[in-house]
Amino acid sequence: MSGSAADCQYWERLLAKECRLYKLRDKERISVSAASKLLCNMMLGYRGMGLSVGSMICGWDKKGPGLYYVDDNGTRLSGRMFSTGCGNGYAYGVVDSGYHEDMTVEEAYELGLRGITHATHRDAYSGGVVNMYHMQEDGWIKVCQEDVSELIHRYRKGMF
Amino acid sequence: MLSTHSYDANGKMKDYHYSGPVEHRFSPYAFNGGTVLAVAGEDFAIVASDTRLSEGYSIHSRDSPKCYTLTDTTVIGCSGFHGDCLTLTKIIDARLKMYKHSNNKSMTSGAIAAMLSTILYGRRFFPYYVYNIIGGLDEEGKGAVYSFDPVGSYQRDTYKAGGSASAMLQPLLDNQIGFKNMENVQHVPLTQEKAVQLVKDVFISAAERDVYTGDALKICIVTKDGIREEIVPLRKD
Numbered sequence: 053m054s055g056s057a058a059d060c061q062y063w064e065r066l067l068a069k070e071c072r073l074y075k076l077r078d079k080e081r082i083s084v085s086a087a088s089k090l091l092c093n094m095m096l097g098y099r100g101m102g103l104s105v106g107s108m109i110c111g112w113d114k115k116g117p118g119l120y121y122v123d124d125n126g127t128r129l130s131g132r133m134f135s136t137g138c139g140n141g142y143a144y145g146v147v148d149s150g151y152h153e154d155m156t157v158e159e160a161y162e163l164g165l166r167g168i169t170h171a172t173h174r175d176a177y178s179g180g181v182v183n184m185y186h187m188q189e190d191g192w193i194k195v196c197q198e199d200v201s202e203l204i205h206r207y208r209k210g211m212f
Numbered sequence: 213m214l215s216t217h218s219y220d221a222n223g224k225m226k227d228y229h230y231s232g233p234v235e236h237r238f239s240p241y242a243f244n245g246g247t248v249l250a251v252a253g254e255d256f257a258i259v260a261s262d263t264r265l266s267e268g269y270s271i272h273s274r275d276s277p278k279c280y281t282l283t284d285t286t287v288i289g290c291s292g293f294h295g296d297c298l299t300l301t302k303i304i305d306a307r308l309k310m311y312k313h314s315n316n317k318s319m320t321s322g323a324i325a326a327m328l329s330t331i332l333y334g335r336r337f338f339p340y341y342v343y344n345i346i347g348g349l350d351e352e353g354k355g356a357v358y359s360f361d362p363v364g365s366y367q368r369d370t371y372k373a374g375g376s377a378s379a380m381l382q383p384l385l386d387n388q389i390g391f392k393n394m395e396n397v398q399h400v401p402l403t404q405e406k407a408v409q410l411v412k413d414v415f416i417s418a419a420e421r422d423v424y425t426g427d428a429l430k431i432c433i434v435t436k437d438g439i440r441e442e443i444v445p446l447r448k449d
Contacts, residue, residue: 057365062333101337 054137055104055124063105067091084111084118085130092128099126106136112189135167139175143167157186161195169203241293241341242267245424246278247375248289249411250347251389252355256404257434259287259347260411261375262419262446264427265294274427274448278375281439282308286321286348287432288328291375292362293341300340303331321348325358325366332364339363343374348434355434377418377425384414408433412444419446 053060135143261278290297359372373381
């Protein structure tokens, strides 16, 4: 999630509540498509009032792995890859060049780290650490937490 | 800038300053200054604030602390607009009482933090102009600090400074508690005595340079044995 911290924390927590209620009522886990649509409609309810949310909903359901981009305008897009936030252009440059159809999981981890690291290097508003999560079929795992100051030296040897 | 002059189209200095009709509006907010700081240790938490209440160039009071005790294990520091600080703490106290009556137990620090987030977000479109920091003990007895923005985003920290001198205090804490920007230094865990001394030193520095911080410092030390208070004088100028 990117944009306003308070808006993202509040609405995504509300979304988590709605997903839990869905599971209790319908006795099956909510689909990625439905979860992302719930968030999209929450955003549309406050359209024009200045909310700032740029988020990606990622999960597994009956159709397999799913990824949706949802933002405060009410945009909801399904796709194979997204990046959001003010550094997203820099990240797109790196991941678009490195992405290929038959990537392994390890290659994907590395590409993700690179994308974020280069974005934090050039964008003034991005920085700190990279928190990486892998959404697997039976749940999420935290892959790593790496400081970008160390990563940038790994990726740009001889630059500074 | 000691004086500003505006110039007309020919480069001649203007005698009068009139830029056209200007709309004036009542502002529902005021800035009353004050700095708050919280540090979490292994089995303690410290919440400290200065006691100066100011507005513009004036001081309203030299004895207006910004720490409020919520439960036996939680203290909150609120700085910003004093009117909203008072209302917010009243609302938190009421909600704590309601929780205690419904659930037959006191709220934990983490629960208070989550609740405060939703209270603040409830006023997303007319925010409480308050910078909050909660300090207390978590359910395992370890020190916990939660810092907030005015509209409710929050996270758990080891240490945090908020309010008018926060930009001066935070880098010093990053260096002394977080050992940031230093090389070849042993990371020793923070003892309670060292933490209290650090808090005093850091506020003395802030009072030197920030006009809104000074008069006195109130430190609340939260341990499993309860909450102890210490008052230390600061510069009054």
